[in-house]
Amino acid sequence: MLKSYFTTALRALKRNWSYSTINVLGLTLGLACCLLLFVAVRYELSFDKHNANADRIYRMLGADKTDPNGKPNTGITFPALAALRNDFPELKHQLTLVSRVKSALVAVPGKASAETKRFQETDGVIAFAEPEYFNLFDYTWEKGSPQTALTNPNTVVLSDRIAHKYFGDTNPMGKTIRMENRMDFVVTGIIQDPLPTSSMPFDVFLSHASVLAYGLTSPPDDWKSSYGGAQIYMMLPPASAGAETPAARMERQLVGFVNKYHAPEDAKTLAYVLQPLTEIHFATNITNYAQRSISIEMIWAMVLIGLFILGTACINFINLATAQAIRRSREVGVRKVLGSTRGQLVRQFLGETSVLTGMAVVLALFVAELSLPYVGELLNIKPGAVTLFSPIVLGFLLALGVLTTVLAGFYPALVLSGYQPILALKGKIQATGTGRYLTLRRGLIVGQFAISQLLIIGTIIAYNQMSFFRSADLGYDKEAVLTMPLPDNDPGKIANLRAKLTGLPGIQSISFGMTSPSSTSNWTTGFRFGNDDKDPGYGVLMRPADTAYVRTYGLKLLAGRLYQPADSIRELVINETFMKRLGFQKPEQVLGKLMTVAGESVKKPIVGVVKDFNMFSLREQVEPSVLTTQRGNYRTIAIKLSTRQGGTEGISQLLKQVETAWTATFPEFVFSYEFLDETLANFYKSEQQVYSLFQLLAGIALFIGCLGLYGVVAFMAETRTKEVGVRKVLGASVAHIFGLFSLDFIRLVLIALVISSPVAWYVMDKWLQKFVYKIDIEWWMFALAGLLAVGIALLTVSFQSIKAALMNPVKSLKSE
Incomplete structure (x- = not known):
């Protein structure tokens, strides 16, 4: 019996090879995505679980x-x-x-x-x-x-x-x-x-x-x-x-x-x-030694997206199976007349689904293995940290295959096995025309494109937020700034290195300080303002640096002057936020006021106020900050280059000269450097991962949806061949025939946009809430997603609809 089921299934799949190919390809992509996301989620959830306690x-x-x-x-x-x-x-x-x-x-x-x-x-x-x-x-x-x-x-x-x-x-x-x-x-x-x-x-x-x-x-x-x-x-x-x-x-x-x-x-x-x-x-808002974290919300998003993509592949199967039901109605009628029960027919059609799913499972494992290095790099998973060939992962893939067989095959099997033999043998089954099957297919297409557009909208919003990160005004100039660690802040070595670097062409300014304006290494300390005899209950961020710091990073002085050169704390420059926390509304009002800072007992004067600059990523508010001299805390060299437009060769030549000067000053240390804009980009690694993941999965979901759409339109064109011939004889143009096949699907895509838009807005608004500085979600983002989906749907439909429209009406009218 099983051999008979298997042989019949293979014959049916071979006879409908185009339908089988579309289903196998869709299921392969869906299963591969689910498998890779399962491995990634399992990796994230296993952090620190290896410790017995x-x-x-x-x-x-x-x-x-x-x-x-x-x-x-x-x-x-x-x-x-x-x-x-x-x-x-x-x-x-x-x-x-x-x-x-x-x-x-x-x-x-x-x-x-x-x-x-x-x-x-x-x-x-x-x-x-x-x-x-x-x-x-x-x-x-x-x-x-x-x-x-x-x-x-x-x-x-x-x-x-x-x-x-x-x-x-x-x-x-x-x-x-x-x-x-x-x-x-x-x-x-x-x-x-x-x-x-x-x-x-x-x-x-x-x-x-x-x-x-x-x-x-x-x-x-x-x-x-x-x-x-x-x-x-x-x-x-x-x-x-x-x-x-x-x-x-x-x-x-x-x-x-x-x-x-x-x-x-x-x-x-x-x-x-x-x-x-x-x-x-x-805990994404708290630093950890691994310098890598992921939110539980992101974990759930990965799980849901995996299920969504698998769901779109199963929808393809259901759509195509119900669309092609009329082809097999006589087969069902004959089997029933010869004594087949409905249960036997259900098992037969589920067997066909299981053959397709089995092929897809094998191919999915192959595709996932090839994609694993890319996905690992995308999600910042260390090479070799995960494998697909473990009992748990292979067991999950097997269970996923069984679930897919049931989800994709059970309803079509019930539909096909439920035909009445007399109507089936007379050819009076109209599964592709009107009624519940058409309504079901439309609903499933809407569901597919709603998922795709949800991911497209998320991708568009994430892209704009990432663009905002790159272009936002941080209160200082991050372009063409080279930073290097300072291994020794001896005054003689600092003066010697400054002299060597100052003579190099292409260098605008050189500064020695604790860190760049935005940094993950921060020093927070207490202070006492004026005649206060106790701390105010909040700290200030210290930015010890020499007098070239403001010029090198392009900080803007709003009032007063810069502090004078010194090796210790002599004078203070504060930011706008600190000025306002102290109760002053205008920068000039705070000039000359005295305060103690960094545990010192002697009061120091505030001589200047700078415009606010971001000290952290754009997830966080600007904090009160103090700039001052304190050579003992200088840890970084910052070099402002006159241009980065000299090409790779020009930059390489300058870096060699900088390395020569640095190595001559610190011969026992290893030279290393970073460009500030590239360092700041590392603040948003997790957000970049979200964007890249949305981008990849949105493309896959849309592709799977278009595969199913292509199959349904191809079958519709085949079953409406005679109708198209009649319309052409009566004078219908190619554009009219194209519209006949396209307008209905455009309506479905627009309905999907209406359904997905509020969900996408809610989800992405929640994602944006973790940033203090963020973009606004605007109407055009949803309109762009709709235009993309409509354009891709039209492109998918166009081939088969234009092919049907261009067919010779004589041949169309002869078709049965």
Whole structure:
């Protein structure tokens, strides 16, 4: 019986090869998209789940009690760790502080100076950690002991990847690496590489006992300055049924902790909250060490889009199957007369669907495997982190194939098996004309194009938001600015490098400062204005820099003057937002006022006010900011180029000259650089991923929809051949025949636009809400989506309709 079903199915599919090809192609694309999105979603949801105690580990965050909608701060004051261990001794070994080193030069000394290898690590793979760190997070140790490897100062643990990078195939244990040409660390342990799904993606662990000597933190007794590179993690006891959760209990106890250790004015606004480790990856508004996050909303969007695309492929199948039902009506009549039951006919037609789906499953696996590298790059998934050939993924594909067979084949099987034999044998079944089948097909076409237009509208809005990011006025000039790390802020070296660079053609201005105006590395500190005897409850962002900073970045001075050259804080320039927070409406009113900042006791004068500039991405508001001199915090060199229009060759030549000057000044360091506009583009990686994903999936959904539309129109043209011949004999033009086939579909596409527009507006408005600075959703975006869909639908319909219109009416009238 099964062999008979299979043989009959193959014959039917071969007989209707064009219909079969369209269905297989549509199902292949739908299944491939679903498979790739499943792999991506599974990858995102697996972050940090490899830790055995992941559900008990929390990150401690600082929140502003007066601003419940504010962004919590990951930076924790340095003495908090010792105080927590003192007040909560039961957590002594389940509590740890991790300090990330964002960028550092690592040197591996050779026997001779020329044999020394140097590596500039800029991806945040280095961190200072304690032995307790390995009590919380799971690693596989190849050499050394997690209890003792980082106990002593100047020790380091390396991942297997980094160990091979630094030392090749030699045994690294006992070898030495030098950090920033000033501190040596001895290798005391080797661990397996961290998993790509870890929020703690460190490859180099330096002993936390050396963090103060390295100069990475604020003073050990400073409770006012948060060090943004340090984060505290704790592992709490397992939850008990019916009792208060350990996290809630700990947060309640931390209220007293804040009151005990922080100044009264700080305790009024500060609250420590606990963030579960398993939620860090999904908190897009809070930085994490992996520097990669995705929202839960985006995860659900990927799931829904995958289902939508598979749904469009299934709609194709249903449309074509019901459209072609009349062809098989006599076959059904004969089978019923010969004794076939309806159940047997349903199984026969489901068998045909399963053959098509089986072909599509195999092809989908092949297409997905070829597309995986591209999708991985698009979604920022590390190469090799996911695979299609795992039991879970293959099991999902098999289940998806079964689901597709049922979704796509069950209704057409019921329709075909339900024909009355007498009517079927007399040829009185009119499945393609009027009635419920036509209504169903129209509804399904509307559904297909509604999904496609939803994605098209999303793509148009995302494109315009991305264009806004690139063109928005940030309050400074980001074009043609070259930035480089400053490894040593010695005054003599700074003066020497400035002199070497100043003489180079193509350089307009050179500035030394802590960071560029917009940066992910920020220093927030307290201040006291005028005669105030306490902090106002909010901090200011410091931008220490020399006097060329304003000119190099094109900042606009609204009132007063720039501060005078100095090595320490002498005079202050503030931004508009800070001026208004202080209660002044005009820039001139704040000039000459005194304030203390950055923990200093001597009041400094405000000598100027600059126009607001964005210090973060456009997701966030401009914050109060202070520009001043403080050479000890200069970490970046900024070079304003006179032009970037000299072509690649001109820029390359200038970069070589800059590198020569830089290397002559810092011969023991590795030269690296970035263009500021390219650095700022990295702020919006996740948004770029959303746009690219919408773009790709909208195209696929539209293509699948057009495949089905093409098949339905082809079948309509075939069944209405005689009608077309009669119309042509009576004088109908080609344009009239084209309109006969096209107008109905245009109406369906417009109905789909009406349905999809409010849904698209709601979804994309929610997406835009996370940006402080954003575009407005305008009517023309929906009109453009409609025009695109109508144009593509007309293009799809045109081939078959014009072909039917140009057919010789004599042949048309002879057709049966």
